[in-house]
Amino acid sequence: DIQMTQSPSSLSASVGDRITITCRASQSIHTYLSWYQQKPGKAPELLIYSASTLQNGVPSRFSGSGSGTDFALSISNLQPEDFATYYCQQGFSSPRDFGQGTIVEIK
Amino acid sequence: QVQLRQWGAGLLKPSETLSLTCGVYGGSFSDYQWSWIRQSPGKGLEWIGEITHTGSTTHNPSLKSRVFISVDTAKNQFSLMLTSVTAADTAVYYCARAVSGYSRYNYYYNGIDVWGQGTTVIVSS
Numbered sequence: 392d393i394q395m396t397q398s399p400s401s402l403s404a405s406v407g408d409r410i411t412i413t414c415r416a417s418q419s420i421h422t423y424l425s426w427y428q429q430k431p432g433k434a435p436e437l438l439i440y441s442a443s444t445l446q447n448g449v450p451s452r453f454s455g456s457g458s459g460t461d462f463a464l465s466i467s468n469l470q471p472e473d474f475a476t477y478y479c480q481q482g483f484s485s486p487r488d489f490g491q492g493t494i495v496e497i498k
Numbered sequence: 499q500v501q502l503r504q505w506g507a508g509l510l511k512p513s514e515t516l517s518l519t520c521g522v523y524g525g526s527f528s529d530y531q532w533s534w535i536r537q538s539p540g541k542g543l544e545w546i547g548e549i550t551h552t553g554s555t556t557h558n559p560s561l562k563s564r565v566f567i568s569v570d571t572a573k574n575q576f577s578l579m580l581t582s583v584t585a586a587d588t589a590v591y592y593c594a595r596a597v598s599g600y601s602r603y604n605y606y607y608n609g610i611d612v613w614g615q616g617t618t619v620i621v622s623s
Contacts, residue, residue, distance in 0.1 A: 392559070425609035427543075434592055434616055435543065440609035478543055482598065482607025486558040487533075489543040 414479035500525030520593030
């Protein structure tokens with residue numbers, strides 16, 4: 392199985408900040424990497440797929456990068472609605488595991 | 499606009515079988531992978547498995563041989579069965595649509611773009 396490790400587990404930031412969350416795969420997954428946002432009591436929402444392709448309707452302040460084993464999700468000009476938990480997921484092989492999540496909190 | 503609506507028993511006793519069904523409304527059934535994901539209280543997301551419209555399945559080995567995923571193309575539904583449940587199976591279970599397949603022999607996985615509303619399943623004696 393491919394292990395997905397996110398860092399940090401949590402971070403505190405202010406409105407207007409730029410933040411970056413990283414995700415590392417235990418072996419190469421090429422660009423088969425998706426990012427999701429989840430708010431309390433809600434289902435996750437797809438933000439980015441294929442490592443860097445923005446899902447329709449997602450604001451352009453979200454961006455993704457990386458290939459192989461190292462990936463990043465960046466959010467520029469952090470907005471109040473961006474405080475949530477973020478997950479990466481690999482789609483290269485089964486089981487299509489998720490990272491453990493990163494909680495983004497208001498400082 | 500495709501929607502997923504899921505249903506099934508929410509309270510089980512240990513050793514019973516969890517059974518959930520997900521209906522797909524308003525979209526194609528044949529072009530996607532139909533997935534199940536769960537989230538234990540206060541925890542992260544766990545991928546359970548997926549199935550195609552042809553019935554080809556794959557699941558998480560961590561659940562050993564307890565998982566069965568099936569599809570009913572006539573009804574545009576897919577189902578999850580998890581046998582011999584324990585308290586560790588207490589979670590919110592989501593059905594979902596993964597944009598994945600082959601295009602001109604090239605594999606693609608474009609993430610899980612549609613989710614069901616979630617079903618809370620509690621296993622307790």
